[in-house]
Amino acid sequence: MAKKMLEMGCFEISLGDTTGTATPEDIRQLLETLLKEIPASKLAGHFHDSFGQAIANVKEAYGMGIRAFDSSVGGLGGCPYSPGAKGNVATEDVICLFESMGIDTGVDLAKLANIGEWISRQLHVPNSSQVGSALVASNKRALEVRNAHRQQSAIPSEWRHLSHLIC
Numbered sequence: 001m002a003k004k005m006l007e008m009g010c011f012e013i014s015l016g017d018t019t020g021t022a023t024p025e026d027i028r029q030l031l032e033t034l035l036k037e038i039p040a041s042k043l044a045g046h047f048h049d050s051f052g053q054a055i056a057n058v059k060e061a062y063g064m065g066i067r068a069f070d071s072s073v074g075g076l077g078g079c080p081y082s083p084g085a086k087g088n089v090a091t092e093d094v095i096c097l098f099e100s101m102g103i104d105t106g107v108d109l110a111k112l113a114n115i116g117e118w119i120s121r122q123l124h125v126p127n128s129s130q131v132g133s134a135l136v137a138s139n140k141r142a143l144e145v146r147n148a149h150r151q152q153s154a155i156p157s158e159w160r161h162l163s164h165l166i167c
Contacts, residue, residue: 002034002038002043003037003038006038006042011042012042012043012044012068013038013042013043013044014043014044014045014046014068014070015027015030015034015043015044015045015046015061016046017046017047017048017054017057018046018048018079018081018082018085019048019050019079019081019082019085020047020048020049020050020051020053020054020079020082020085020086021050021051021053022047022053022057023053023056023057024053024056024057024059024060026057027045027047027057027060027061027064028060028064031043031060031061031064031065031066032064035064035065040064040065040066040067041067043066043068044066044068044069044070045057045058045061045066045068045069045070046069046070046088047061047069047070047088047089048077048078048079048085048086048087048088048089049075049086049087049088049089049090049128050082050084050085050086054086054088054089054090054093055089055093055094055097055130057089058089058094058097059097062098062101069089069094070088070089071088071089071090071091071093071094072087072088072089072090072091073090073091073092073112073115073116073119073129073132074087074090074091074092074115074116074117074119074120074125074127074128074129074132075087075088075089075090075093075116075127075128075129076088076119076120076123076125076128086128087128090116090128090129090130090131090132091107091112091116091129092109092112092113092116092129092131092132092135093129093130093131093132095107095109095112095131096109096131109131109135110135110139112132113129113131113132113133113135113136114136116129116132116136117132117133117136
């Protein structure tokens, strides 16, 4: 079917796992079949994260030559045909994966993580990005520590050594 669609003029075939149930082994088997007749440059990955396998599926597909992937900031989305399905693989997680593999994406991951957190709050949905959530929490904690240090600096130095006596 994919080959026929390309012959009809389709630019690219997106391989969608909209229920998020595929595993890297599933992706490998599918691509081994398709790549016999279709160049990797004509295929894209569209992996949802319902069962937590989306980032592993991206890595498997990338290793087999796929270079186009759909993703969504904060892992937003879902599938109307699959109740409870998670959204597409989080863009933050994909960027982190590629950067950790030495692939320069040109994306500012910290800014992207903040956008994912912001839009998730606006939509009143959980941020489904593992990396984005961790970066935002880490940055929030660093800010708290910095502010606590500034407040402690305001305490006269002769009082600082008495902190254990304060209840």
